[in-house]
Amino acid sequence: MKIGIDIDDTTLNTVNEMIRYGDIFCHDVLKKTDTKNSISDITNRFYLNSLYGWDDETKFNFFNLYYSQVLKDCTPKLDSPKIIRKLKEEGNKIYFISARLTNIPNCPTENITIDTFKKYNIPYDKIIIAAYDKLNYCLENEIEIFIDDSLEVLESLSSHKIKCYLMTTPMNQSIIVSKDIKRVSNWEEIYNDLKEN
Numbered sequence: 001m002k003i004g005i006d007i008d009d010t011t012l013n014t015v016n017e018m019i020r021y022g023d024i025f026c027h028d029v030l031k032k033t034d035t036k037n038s039i040s041d042i043t044n045r046f047y048l049n050s051l052y053g054w055d056d057e058t059k060f061n062f063f064n065l066y067y068s069q070v071l072k073d074c075t076p077k078l079d080s081p082k083i084i085r086k087l088k089e090e091g092n093k094i095y096f097i098s099a100r101l102t103n104i105p106n107c108p109t110e111n112i113t114i115d116t117f118k119k120y121n122i123p124y125d126k127i128i129i130a131a132y133d134k135l136n137y138c139l140e141n142e143i144e145i146f147i148d149d150s151l152e153v154l155e156s157l158s159s160h161k162i163k164c165y166l167m168t169t170p171m172n173q174s175i176i177v178s179k180d181i182k183r184v185s186n187w188e189e190i191y192n193d194l195k196e197n
Helices: 014-028 047-052 056-073 080-089 109-119 134-140 151-158 187-196
Strands: 002-005 093-097 126-128 145-148 163-167 181-184
Touching (some): 014 047, 014 056, 047 056, 056 109, 093 134, 109 126, 134 145, 151 163, 151 181, 181 187
Parallel strands (some): 002 093, 163 181
16 A cells, blocks of 8 residues: 655654744743743644744744754654554555645755654655645555545545545644544554554
8 A cells, every 4th residue: 555644743743842942932032931832722733823923924933943953853653653664564655745844944854854764763665845735746646545633634635535544633633523534543543443444
């Protein structure tokens, strides 16, 4: 099978690092003393804007200063390296398809991502970065299964008969999911469901 996988908050714990560095940015750059650091306050994928009250200019100032370090400090979600290795060893093709930003100065996003995967022994056949239209990349690469934390992405994929798994995160935990998309809490659940079906 060809399995497509999102990176941030699906394979790696990115939101934790975004908030950690968001607090540093607020304190060191914006000179604010009230930091957030509360994942429980996150309700959607625009969490930096809503959590901190930033406009887009402030958010990109944050990215210019800290995005590279955020990516470097990301650690794997529980069991993601182990399960992805298992899927690869069983003969599946692994495609990472991510909307990670590539337009941030002095941030070699693809190189950082490759280094992280090497560090944690996460195998892959292909990495596609800055994939803002994931459906297009999935169709081009004949992806049969996709794992993501974005319901919006998965809805577009499931309508094209791609089997979809929604990784539960603070951003999507209260969203109602259609029967065509399987909600999962961890990588072990994904693996077990794939084996059963």
